[in-house]
Amino acid sequence: MISLARNFARDLARSFGRGGRPLRIGYGRIFHEACAASPIATTEADFHRMHHLEGAALAEAAGLRGTELKSFFPHAELTGFTQAARVAGGVEAVPLSSSMAVPSGPLTRQCFEWLLDRLLTNLREAGRLDGVYLALHGSMEVHDLGEAPEAVILRRVREVIGPEVKLAASFDLHGNMTPAIVDALDVLVAYRTNPHWDLAPTGFRAGTRLIRLLRAHVRPTHAWRKLPLVLGGGTTINFVAPMRGVFTRMRAMERDPRVLTTSLFMVHPFTSSTELGWSVHVTTDGDEALAARLVDELADLAWKAAKTPIPQLFDIDSAIRRVETSTWRKLGPVTLVDTDDIVGAGAPGGSTQILKALIERRSTLTALVPIHDPSLFSRLADVPLGTTLDVVVAGTPGYDQPPVSLRARVTARSDSELGARVLLRVGNLHVAISKDPPLPIHPRYWKELGVVVRKADLMVQKNFFHYRIFHVAVSFEHVPVASRGATNLQRVRDLPTRVPSRPRVELADWREGDRMLRA
Ligand SMILES: [Zn+2]
Structure with missing residues (x-):
């Protein structure tokens, strides 16, 4: 009877907090x-x-x-x-x-x-x-x-x-x-x-x-490893090779009741930390040896998968030439992904580089270009639609972008949950000047300004992937472009980290770097 009461008290303590x-x-x-x-x-x-x-x-x-x-x-x-x-x-x-x-x-x-x-x-x-x-x-x-x-x-x-x-x-x-x-x-x-x-x-x-x-x-027991690795893994999408294999293995590991959690971190490379690196983490229920074994296996898998290089980036002129000769643009705009100015990764979206190249080439492409320029936005706030005027597009203040002079017509404005913006038109070129960093991931961004995305030849995106979900039946060719902005991958490659890291330094193994990074 006493042991029954004791068991009951223990079960109660287990199903509730301490002391019932x-x-x-x-x-x-x-x-x-x-x-x-x-x-x-x-x-x-x-x-x-x-x-x-x-x-x-x-x-x-x-x-x-x-x-x-x-x-x-x-x-x-x-x-x-x-x-x-x-x-x-x-x-x-x-x-x-x-x-x-x-x-x-x-x-x-x-x-x-x-x-x-x-x-x-x-x-x-x-x-x-x-x-x-x-x-x-x-x-x-x-x-x-x-x-x-x-x-x-x-x-x-x-x-x-x-x-x-x-x-x-x-x-x-x-x-x-x-x-x-x-x-x-x-x-x-x-x-x-x-x-x-x-x-x-x-x-x-x-x-x-x-x-x-x-x-x-449970009694969580942790093990983790930090890899001397900043960039790699191709596009690092979890359901696409090569990273899919790693995530599939993690889910399989967690089917073992002794394994409580597995995690893989493919680091955001744009902070100024000198300790940047991918990492893997495993928790088991009190089994230290198992945690160590699994975390090493995961580190090996991630290290190998990350050997896939990131996609080739085009310079702006070759990217525009590619659009000019693309057959896909008959069906919808070719997307230029401005990888240097990715708003979802913290860039301000005020790069003027693609606009500058289009103007200098006297391009006749129907192009959609979003640019963050809050000063120009407020200057245009009260200008009646239909007005033609001389403007200078300078991009985000302090972003050190080349100013671009235009004689443009103010054709539309919108202020919705997609942000406040004014549309400028120069020939076939549509430039959306936004008050805040622009995220035109949905065709509605342009539609609200009276522009049909499908009819364009070229569309600039400030986003790596999400926009594709909403443009799956609209844009059929995607060209990653390197310009000169806050999310420049070359700068990340050259970044001096405290511990020699891939891809700046080619390393055969992660173990030495792991020891130094976790010290
Ligand atoms: Zn993230």
Whole structure:
């Protein structure tokens, strides 16, 4: 009878928190991807503009009936987490603060202090917690901070919660892992998809693992490796070779009940960290040898897959020549992917290089070119449609782009969720001057300006992949172009990292670099 009561008490403790009361787990987010070469500093206003919620408002947004990230993802990591808590039962999910801004230049110190203050204040006011879950990126950057912001966030959170409370975090798979980040965590998971659509499942996985740890169902044992590797893997899309093989193997590993998590990080290469590198991470249930064996296997697989070089880039003139001779443009515009000015990776979208080349060539192609130029945008704000005037397109202030002089007609303007913009026309050339960094990933971007994308010969995109989903029946040839901007891959190749890394240095093995990077 006594042992029965003892068993019952143990089961109760396992299904609830310590001492039979529900578990209390705080959850929040600080999320930003930085591009060190962007001249636009990220400030508090950028987070307010995109996403900042606290307390009850956050709880509502992160519920199944809420909208977590407006006009982006209705359900993201924190909704996934609250669902894990609901499914587990006996867990109170306690909202802290959640902040996200579009990828851009590094954060100002003031902005970072504000983000920390909001998170830590909510954490102090949350009362006693058993665990904390945070959705982080892993490639943030803060002006003059001197270390990874995520490491600072985790350290400051630990100072508030003390050594006993368990800490879990999820990351974008473009995160740059460091010992200070990995060692601070009891549970670590990452996105599995690139482009990313598995935000909610990632939060759910973090939540279930954290709850199982708190109920003493599992004993997470970590192993990780950091590869001296900055670029590679072709287009690094998870469902296309060569990376598909690696992700398939990771899922197979996780079918073993002893394996709790596997993660692969293909690093975002545009921060100014000198410790850049891909990494792999494995958690097992108390089996150190298994974790070490699997993480080495994963490191070998990723190292080999990354030998696939990134696609060949064209210079602007050869790219335009290619459009001129392309037969595909009879069916829809050939896309020039401006790989130097990728807005989704934090570039400002104010490169004038392709526009300049089209003007100098006196091109007769029907071309669609989006350019971020807030000064010109405000100058054109009150100009009546139909007016012809002389303008200078200079791009993003401080971006050091060549100014392009045009005699153009103002033909349309639009202010929608796709951004505020004015359309200039010079012959067959359509230039959308935008107030904010442009993301014309949907044909609606041009349609709202009265332009039919299908009828164009050439379209400029500031995005690696997402636009293809919306242009699958519109654009049939895609030409990656190197110009001179914030997401220049040649600059990444030449970047002096602390540890010799691929592709700048050809290395036979990752082990030496791993030792140095994790030291
Ligand atoms: Zn990413």
